[in-house]
Amino acid sequence: MNVIVIGNGSIGKRHTKNLKNLGLNVRTVDIDEIDIIDDILKDNKYDFGLVCSPTNLHLEHTLKLAENGIDFFCEKPLFAKKDLELLNKIRKLIEDKSLINMVGCNMRFHPTIKNYDYSDIYNIKVVFGYDLKKWHNDGKHLEMYSANKNMGGGVMLDSIHEFDYLYNWFGKIKTVDIECRKKGDVTNDTEDTVEANITFESGVRASVYLDYLQPEYTRYFDHIVEWGFTRHLIEPMDEMYIDEMKYFIDCVKNRKQCMNNIDEAVYLIDKLKDGVTVNEL
Numbered sequence: 001m002n003v004i005v006i007g008n009g010s011i012g013k014r015h016t017k018n019l020k021n022l023g024l025n026v027r028t029v030d031i032d033e034i035d036i037i038d039d040i041l042k043d044n045k046y047d048f049g050l051v052c053s054p055t056n057l058h059l060e061h062t063l064k065l066a067e068n069g070i071d072f073f074c075e076k077p078l079f080a081k082k083d084l085e086l087l088n089k090i091r092k093l094i095e096d097k098s099l100i101n102m103v104g105c106n107m108r109f110h111p112t113i114k115n116y117d118y119s120d121i122y123n124i125k126v127v128f129g130y131d132l133k134k135w136h137n138d139g140k141h142l143e144m145y146s147a148n149k150n151m152g153g154g155v156m157l158d159s160i161h162e163f164d165y166l167y168n169w170f171g172k173i174k175t176v177d178i179e180c181r182k183k184g185d186v187t188n189d190t191e192d193t194v195e196a197n198i199t200f201e202s203g204v205r206a207s208v209y210l211d212y213l214q215p216e217y218t219r220y221f222d223h224i225v226e227w228g229f230t231r232h233l234i235e236p237m238d239e240m241y242i243d244e245m246k247y248f249i250d251c252v253k254n255r256k257q258c259m260n261n262i263d264e265a266v267y268l269i270d271k272l273k274d275g276v277t278v279n280e281l
Contacts, residue, residue, distance in 0.1 A: 041064060059078070195209055
């Protein structure tokens with residue numbers, strides 16, 4: 001299979017490496033080649049494409065793939081600023097060309113998440129944090145999209161994984177209250193801390209804490225029960241990215257609808273953005 005990857009940052013490099021290891025032919029398009037993307041897509045036949053550019057460019061680059069009839073996987077989040085005109089164009093192309101589409105949700109493929117029996121969860125606490133300076137340890141973290149609003153950064157959507165696997169487990173959201181704050185110096189103008197309380201239509205209640213400030217990588221959920229809680233650590237691993245790609249490739253080959261298509265991704269982002277009650281930057 002022939003694959004095009006738009007964007008060559010950390011996640012683009014990770015996907016490119018994994019796809020090559022799976023035996024696929026990969027063409028990577030760096031950001032400085034974007035002005036010739038139409039020629040690249042026109043002159044070559046790709047079985048599917050990945051959008052791994054900064055968040056503010058996701059919809060634009062996804063549209064390029066869709067216009068050329070290429071099944072697509074877009075990294076999370078699908079957007080930071082909603083452009084309904086672009087979204088509707090993409091949706092129409094998906095329908096007209098029967099495109100397989102998926103938005104990144106790699107945490108669903110983490111064995112701790114994938115294999116957990118959540119059927120008896122009624123209350124859950126979810127935590128993720130890591131120092132953005134260590135996350136991007138080249139000293140250029142303030143230049144990254146995470147730190148800049150105009151590039152679609154901010155920990156709420158950058159670390160949407162926690163909200164995503166909760167949505168995957170418990171379904172539609174009834175109410176959500178989110179407080180976004182900038183407490184440190186690791187970003188320019190985006191939130192580095194998020195505290196959220198969610199009630200799902202299923203009745204499950206969740207509290208979520210995210211930040212760019214933890215000195216060490218911290219990711220876990222507490223399954224809260226009458227006598228206390230059980231804590232489940234979520235360790236970083238490359239296997240979940242590989243399994244995510246294997247899943248998407250299978251959907252493309254067999255023309256199966258993917259989990260977390262663009263409509264699901266739009267639903268979750270809309271719910272989160274509408275739920276922000278405090279935004280202190």
